[in-house]
Amino acid sequence: MHQNVGIEAMNLYGGRASLDVHKLAEYRNLEINRFENLLIDEKTVALPCEDPVSFAVNAAKPIIDALSEEEKSRIEMVVTCTESGIDFGKSISTYIHNLLNLPSNCRLFEIKQACYSGAAGLQMALNFLLSGTSPGAKALVITTDISRFALDDKNAVQEWAYSEPTSGAGAVAMLVSDKPDIFRIDPGAYGNHAFEVMDTCRPGPDTEAGDADLSLMAYLDCCNGAYTDYARRVEGADFKKSFQYLCFHTPFGGMVKGAHRHLMRKLYKTPSPEIESDFNERLMPSLAYGRRVGNTAGGGIFVALTGVIDNAPISAPLRIGIFSYGSGCCSEFFSGTVTPDGQKVLAKMNIDQALKKRHLLSMDEYEWLLSGEQTLRFGTKDANISLDNIPGVSSNGTGKNWLVLEGVSDYHREYRWV
Amino acid sequence: MSTTDILNILISEIHECVPELIDQPITAETSMTEIGINSMERAEILIATLEAMDLTVPMTSLHGPKNLGELSELLHAKKSEG
Numbered sequence: 001m002h003q004n005v006g007i008e009a010m011n012l013y014g015g016r017a018s019l020d021v022h023k024l025a026e027y028r029n030l031e032i033n034r035f036e037n038l039l040i041d042e043k044t045v046a047l048p049c050e051d052p053v054s055f056a057v058n059a060a061k062p063i064i065d066a067l068s069e070e071e072k073s074r075i076e077m078v079v080t081c082t083e084s085g086i087d088f089g090k091s092i093s094t095y096i097h098n099l100l101n102l103p104s105n106c107r108l109f110e111i112k113q114a115c116y117s118g119a120a121g122l123q124m125a126l127n128f129l130l131s132g133t134s135p136g137a138k139a140l141v142i143t144t145d146i147s148r149f150a151l152d153d154k155n156a157v158q159e160w161a162y163s164e165p166t167s168g169a170g171a172v173a174m175l176v177s178d179k180p181d182i183f184r185i186d187p188g189a190y191g192n193h194a195f196e197v198m199d200t201c202r203p204g205p206d207t208e209a210g211d212a213d214l215s216l217m218a219y220l221d222c223c224n225g226a227y228t229d230y231a232r233r234v235e236g237a238d239f240k241k242s243f244q245y246l247c248f249h250t251p252f253g254g255m256v257k258g259a260h261r262h263l264m265r266k267l268y269k270t271p272s273p274e275i276e277s278d279f280n281e282r283l284m285p286s287l288a289y290g291r292r293v294g295n296t297a298g299g300g301i302f303v304a305l306t307g308v309i310d311n312a313p314i315s316a317p318l319r320i321g322i323f324s325y326g327s328g329c330c331s332e333f334f335s336g337t338v339t340p341d342g343q344k345v346l347a348k349m350n351i352d353q354a355l356k357k358r359h360l361l362s363m364d365e366y367e368w369l370l371s372g373e374q375t376l377r378f379g380t381k382d383a384n385i386s387l388d389n390i391p392g393v394s395s396n397g398t399g400k401n402w403l404v405l406e407g408v409s410d411y412h413r414e415y416r417w418v
Numbered sequence: 419m420s421t422t423d424i425l426n427i428l429i430s431e432i433h434e435c436v437p438e439l440i441d442q443p444i445t446a447e448t449s450m451t452e453i454g455i456n457s458m459e460r461a462e463i464l465i466a467t468l469e470a471m472d473l474t475v476p477m478t479s480l481h482g483p484k485n486l487g488e489l490s491e492l493l494h495a496k497k498s499e500g
Contacts, residue, residue, distance in 0.1 A: 195478075216458070217476075220461060220477050254458050258462065261462075
């Protein structure tokens, strides 16, 4: 059995358009002073020519392009992790497999468990590799989620108000293999906590329902429960000392701060000033990108991981603890290590630069996008999507490596590179 | 520990967590949401109260009360279950 497994390459795609959520808060008359506690600045907004497939492919493309044909031929599994599915039967992974020209001897499937989907997908891939059934194989795991909950009717915006400032969009692609250049997993080091709860859900293709209090309570219970299970499995585990950095699922930074505080008090009865400085030191780097793309659901922990690796000082190998939570609910705490060389590998993706290049939407443009004009609805049989008049598309001067959705023909989605 | 004691702990933790409410009358009929305490602060107040009561129960088991009086009664019942 090969124990040296993890993430060989990864990339975050944070879309082409963003919104300043402080301006949104002003526009919606939300309390600005308390809003600061959310620890969020911007969010990515999906354009009508973007969907979970295009987000996923745009995240994975630079990784696949950097591989040799031989390396590419060893991709034997493509797992999509999402709560933004586009079909009840056909998985997003089938489109990705085609658009990236991947080999036909490949397992394609999709995983759903709210925001836990990404951790579940990564664990599926890791355990495939750890099983040793196909030595040298690679797996492509992609989280992809967008939020378009205001499409159903005019009242939806009002109902959505509590989560509107934080609902973002993004995809994280990860090449998982026995060459874990970026993040080497600690095999067998994990803990789970799960129970049935109706905290948030997506009962329809363009609707979201939820109870903010219950969701926060379940998140806090799971943070404690999953870490406790991790500590039961991993001899000598110490939440304060074992992990130089931590990445928690990030609906918004304030929730991460609350969970960290809860755990530090529960485990060590740590005084508040010490909790604050520990949060700033070990968790703040993980918010670097999350506070710019918003809640990316299944990809939240990996957005956090790219944030740490790109922004934290890493001068020697160090361990990162990761906590994933998905409503409904299931959670997991697991860990792995990063190195200075891994930091250099991820830096090649220029994630920060790509986020800076996004078109900053005006409130009028954002409201137009919310209205859903031109946006493809779930179950549409035929449609064409024009790139004309889409905010930011022309002014971005689109390159040749951006995949867009151009329509649907007899339910089959069609894409092109622009 | 009586229900009133628990209510007093809750009120004290509300003042600790949201000092701007120090002059606001808070009673058993008060709903934390209605006086502008957000969900993060509500969780914070609940966690601090559990600590003060030396009570360990899942947070989700405390979901449902509509006001501080109902919450005090639920916490009292949980404490009595031991």
